[in-house]
Amino acid sequence: MKGVWKCFAVVAGLVLSAAIQGHAAQQDQKSRARLYLTYFKYSPTDRYLNIKVITRKERRNVPVEDVKIEFYLGEKSSAGYLGSIMTDREGQGSLLLPLSFYAAADTLLSYLFVATLTDNSEYLDTDMELEIIDASIELHGIVQDSQRTVQAIVRVRDSTLALVTVPDVPLNFLVERPLSLLPISDLKRTGDKGIAMSQFPSDLPGDREGYVTVVVKIDDHDPYGTVLQRETLRWGIPTSFDDKSQKRSLWSARANTPIPLLLLVNGLILVTWGIMIYIVRELLQIKHI
Amino acid sequence: MDLVDNPDSTREVGKSRQQIEQDLLRHVTKWTKNDKLWLLFLGVVILIGVFAYYRQLRYGLLVTAMRDYTSWGIYISNFVFFVAISLVGSLVSSILKLSNATWSTPLTRISEIIAIAAIICASIIIIVDMGRPDRFIYVIIFGRIQSPIIWDVIIIVTYLAISILLLYISLIPDLALCRDKLHDVPRWQKKLYEVFALNWKGEKRQYQIIHKTSSILCIMVIPVAFAIHTVTSWLFSTTWRPGWDSTNLGPYFVSGALMAGAAVIIIAMYFIRNSLRLKEYITELHFDHMGKLLVLLSAVYLYFNINEYLGPSFKMVGVEGEHITELFFGKYAYMYWLVQIFGLILPIVALIYKPLRAPFPIMVISFLVIIGAWVKRFLIVIPSLQHPYLPIQDVDESYLHYIPTWEEWAITFASFAGVLLIVTLIIKLVPVIPVWELTDNKE
Amino acid sequence: MEKKERRAFLKSGLAAGAITLATISSCTGPNISEEEEELVNVLTPDGRLVQIPKSMAAADSYVPVGPKEARIGIPNKKFVMVVDLSRCTNERKCIDACDHHHHLTPDRPYIKVLRMQDNEDSSPYWMPKKCFQCDNPPCVKVCPVSATYKRSDGIVLIDNERCIGCRFCMSACPYSARVFNWGQPPESMEEGYDEIPYSPETSVPSRIGTVGKCDFCPDMLRQDKVPHCITACPNGALYFGDKLSDTVTNGGETVRLSQLLREKAGYRYLEELGTEPNVYYLPPVNRAVPFEETLSDQES
């Protein structure tokens, strides 16, 4: 039974802490929270809905932490239910679209997503809708006269669900870096044939073998949302990693002590202590005379 | 210099062998009331220090006045001071001996005892300075030989071992003497003499061994003694702090240490001579010689001092200039000039006059030298830390200056008491003047 | 929304959801076991201290690596920071973020924003100062026990379970980057603080009698995120990145490191000491906002 009590305490604690946090903002009436829903297509089979929840407190926008947000496709019904998340400290959360979405996706011209905040003790019920048209990007690396160019083609489905190219879509050309994406050109727009191009810099470091991942991105677009397409090309300059920490130096670990220092110090120790041991042995001789 | 061989030096002890033995063993057996009071006093000082250290263990180094900028305080300067003092052992028992100054014979044991006591207390004080004394063993388990601290640990242990050997070798015949002559001593003490006298019978071959080993050690102790202080100076000169970032620091430290060592020996001579009634053995002549030696060593130290300050004060570069200004005219100026005048110029000037080399005046002057030497080390360690390259901003008031707390003083005084206690206890156990060297000289 | 951000998003969202779910289901679910599960304190990526069942800890929230693994750098990376002095207006948001995530009290900041003036006639400027993570680090050279060490990715870290508190590294550092825990760290009063498993990569928890300093937040880097101070700066004055891939980002814009340093005449502070810092400064020229004396909020 102890376990149950402990769980109860934990839940009570959670509820309590949530209650205390909200306390200052409202006494008896619930406050209004605002939802921001965005769609993110990382790859055709890897799509997310991101949510950010904020509220106004003392004339400032503050994130809403630990509220439950439910997501639906089409209408708010159990048939369209996609899943739910709890917002984090920044008032954000992210939902990986479930398999049920993909089952329906190919038959729809556009997706209507709904995010809802309901049954919350502090905030009024609210929801946000987001209509997305599915866009896809095709990416090619072209080498011509030693000039490297990245080419992207954007397509959407027309009313017959067939794929057609679209002009005038803003596109970012980037490369993947360890902590962020690095732009390799200014913002481009697709032309009449749905094509946009960007030159690839000649001096960009890649990995050990020179591979770089090029990313073409439609950024927070209405009605496409955020769409990415990536391609790994061997276009970078191979970088060699020089691990100085494994070399012998004054600042390296004990295992990498410079040899001369090692010899010198140990030599001195051996000599002085050797003499001392000799002396002690001599002294012990005194006893036997 | 007539520091070198003076054949007359032992002639003043115009006594028979028996008389000498009796005189020199007297203080070993008797515990006078003064002795006990002295021990009590030292005990109290040490206990206060222990209490202060207990507080430090409990609340951390927060009880000290050290903070992020002044991150080393009087513990470290005191450590440097003790290391300096410990050089006295090699000065007298080796440098003087090798230069055939036989007059120094009665002083060898005192100086070796002081050296050992100082080095032990230096090691203790450095552990006191550690933020995590409980991890001391890590120094051995994880020690990196690239770090000057490890060099210092190695050299301190080595020097301590050599000093103990040096003291012990010259003690063997005297231990045998105690074993044979002292009858009304406690059993443990008797046993001690017996074990450590190593079955000494005064055989010729036994003497040979003693002479051989001690002359090896005499030579070996010099580089080690220089190294101990030079390595200590490297703890500072391997950094970029103004006043530390100097190629001159090693010889500067060593010369200062020899000077302080000579002063300590003079003070010790004075008190041992008076309290143990050894006037015939430690004579005015000894004071006179030591006085001359002190003049010489002070002059050498002065030379290095000038070297240390002239360059930076001429150039006055950035933080180095700030540091020099602070010392010469700023908040440390009064300390700086008092040290230079009383701890350096005065002994040179005063001790040139023979009357001032008489026991009492020279003892007073040596005291000034010692205080000067201690304050000097304060001035070496602390002001340097207060002039970093980047300005000190947005810190609590307490970070801006360094005024040692009572805990730090208590521990520092306890460490002094510790040195005196070790010296006293050893003196109460063995003759403070090498008996056999005097009596054998006569034969 | 970029890949890394999204992952982080997802992770913290998942973790938060999972924690709640786990607690609830273990209360009400059919498989209640009488045996209670051990709860552990973990530090979430955003610096919160939460108690979760042990089994959850490994599964869903990022657990910073222990002292042993922390000695090995993140492979094939060389981290650098660039500070654009022309953009710093002494907002001190980087300090706040850093203090918050490392649970520091204002007396032991890992970051300082210093008011600098190179000479009487030139204009003053604000200089955010962290640990420079030198390639020839004086502090690492002098440490007797390898409690402070340099990794392959260039980061200099401290293992405060090894540190003996000799403070030699503090004397050796020409940039006064290091702080010491002179007493019991005040934050150890926080409940559960002492039970957080120690990681040199988060520098949490601090321990009495040991040193601390800016660590470049390797726990964040391992999650492909930039250190907290970078995102906290409202002026985008702080850039962070990987030298090998020649890229730095200030959270918003991402630029080539070499280009930035070339075009804005980047320099390293006290280059003549030969410490080879991994923090670059861009001179305080062409400022968007002129220098303004701002009272430091330290007084409060």
Ligand code: SF4
């Ligand atoms: S204080 Fe700690 S980290 Fe610094 S040198 Fe000493 S042991 Fe190393």
